[in-house]
Amino acid sequence: MAFNVLLYTSLFVFISGVIYKIYTWFSWEIGISSRDIDRSERLSAAFKGMLEVIFSAKILILIKVFILDVVFQKRILKEDFLRWAMHMLIYTGFMLLLLMHALDEHITASLFSEYYSTLNPFFFLRNFFSMMVIAGLTIAIYRRFILKVPRLKTNSMDYYAIIILTVIMISGFFLEATKITSISDFERMVEEFSDVDEKKDINALESLWVHAFGVVSPDLKEPFEEKLLEYGREIHEINCASCHSSPKWAFTGYALANILNPIALRLDRAKGSKILWYIHILACFFGLAYLPFSKMFHIIAGPISLLANAVMEKDKPDPANIATRQVMELDACTHCGTCSLGCSAATAFDALDNENILPSEKMVSLKSLIAGKKMSPEELKAIQEGVCLCTNCDRCTVVCPVGINLKELWLNVREDLIQKGYPEPLLLSPFSFVRGLNRYDIPADEYYKPVNAAKQAVAGKFDSLIKQSPLILQGAGIEEFNQLAKDNTFSYCFSCQNCTSVCPVVCSFDKPEETLGLLPHQIMRCLGLGLIEMASGASMIWDCLTCYQCQEHCPQNVNVTDLFFGLKNLAIKNVKKA
Ligand code: HEC
Ligand code: SF4
Ligand code: SF4
Ligand code: SF4
Ligand code: SF4
Known part of the structure; x- marks a missing residue:
């Protein structure tokens, strides 16, 4: 009686949880790309997409991905054998236990008329499958806490998953042992x-x-x-x-x-x-009821994400389906850390200590953000810095074992955050190259709004460094300067800093920024951003020896020294005018 009440309650919570999760897939919005697409559009696009796949040759792709990536976890095997072994042991062992042992009345007993849990091979297999899970859990603990795989972070959800599985297994062993005696x-x-x-x-x-x-x-x-x-x-x-x-x-x-x-x-x-029976059963029922709200939900969302990504057309998928898939992908993430291992922005994490630079941690923050959890300005700023430092290299996407299209997610979230968030100076750096390439997908005013905000933020940051020179250009327009600098070579600058490193003036100061205001490469970036007044306020241009070292060493053929001349001439012209 008590057993049935517990069973049906946890089943009820589990099913409601899964339905709620699926509801969120179709109603939560990530970033600007899902704006203006309502729930019914997303639902019908998904149905249409599914029907198209089932009644076309794409069904073969689906079957192939299911066998290789879902059942045999080929993607994990390619990355890391130990992780693959861990996953296979836990996943296969647990599934077999679920089918043979937990659901024995419904499955095993109907398949084998001579089934008794105390009879071989079931008696042996139950122990064997349990040992598979225990071996997998041991590898998981070893990897996380002893091997300390780089960039693999452990949060409360990871602890929960390890603990609930361990409690289920250990209580099972003790239950069996006490019954035997x-x-x-x-x-x-x-x-x-x-x-x-x-x-x-x-x-x-x-x-x-x-x-x-x-x-x-x-x-x-x-x-x-x-x-x-x-x-x-x-x-x-x-x-x-x-x-x-x-x-x-x-x-x-x-x-x-x-x-x-x-x-x-x-x-x-x-x-x-x-007592052990109650512990065992309660742990199982709790695990079941809480599954949709825990990291373990990836056992449902992961395969769907893999399959959806495999069949969605690479060139022009329906935006409504992308919106749905992106919410689902947050549930599919197992927080395995594979993406962070090869992330090309991860070196910035070592210096800045912002976890959101690592893609696997960004996923955790995004989950909270999208679920509408209230975040402090600092937390939002940290996420924004994380997505803005991303170089869009796509290395995370290609290695993710559940096939999450991470780069697409970052671009989408980045755009959304910079639209409503804080002026992020990184937006003006080469990191946002891809945003520039994609600017035609964004309405012009929305594209420039954050860029202008970031420009002002940069100007504000450097203002105090620049000496208030009487020779600062007064209201110099970009056109006037461009005319002077004719071929605009500064716009090719990609901030390699060669010019600054070879400059004999720069290297004669301990803290050149304090004395010179802006360094040669910073002046080139300022010009590129149209911050001409700021550039001309740097005393660097007046301290320059005109040795032409910078200009000769620039891999982009930027006329650094000539541009300094241009700035000086313009300033002198302006002073004469006044
Ligand atoms: C119809 C099949 C059946 C027969 C006959 C049977 N048992 Fe069992 N027995 C079971 C099952 C199934 C379990 C495990 C589930 C349970 O505890 O009810 C079990 C459990 C036990 C346990 C607890 C240890 C354990 O592994 O769970 C003991 C002890 C035991 N039986 C002794 C006996 C003895 C002694 C006899 C002969 C008089 C006997 N059984 C006859 C089916 C049977
Ligand atoms: S995004 Fe993919 S690779 Fe990264 S932690 Fe999640 S599941 Fe692992
Ligand atoms: S796309 Fe961004 S988050 Fe992904 S690996 Fe490259 S830098 Fe890291
Ligand atoms: S030309 Fe001026 S800025 Fe360039 S390297 Fe020589 S001193 Fe430095
Ligand atoms: S050397 Fe050229 S490309 Fe490199 S920072 Fe200087 S101006 Fe820019």
């Missing part, structure tokens, strides 16, 4: 399944079970006479053998039973197996 279980069985009621017969049977089946009896102790055991064996053959293989086949349970032997009687009196 339990004298009250033995007595119950004798009463239920045998017509043995004479004291002498029961004694013989009990002796055999103490001798060979691990039962711990309060009265009977080894050694037993061979004749007694032989008689017990006869009774056993008639009454019990059809359902009981030797418990030695349950190798972990039996080994543990031997260890528990000294306290077995006390355990039995305290109804140890009942």
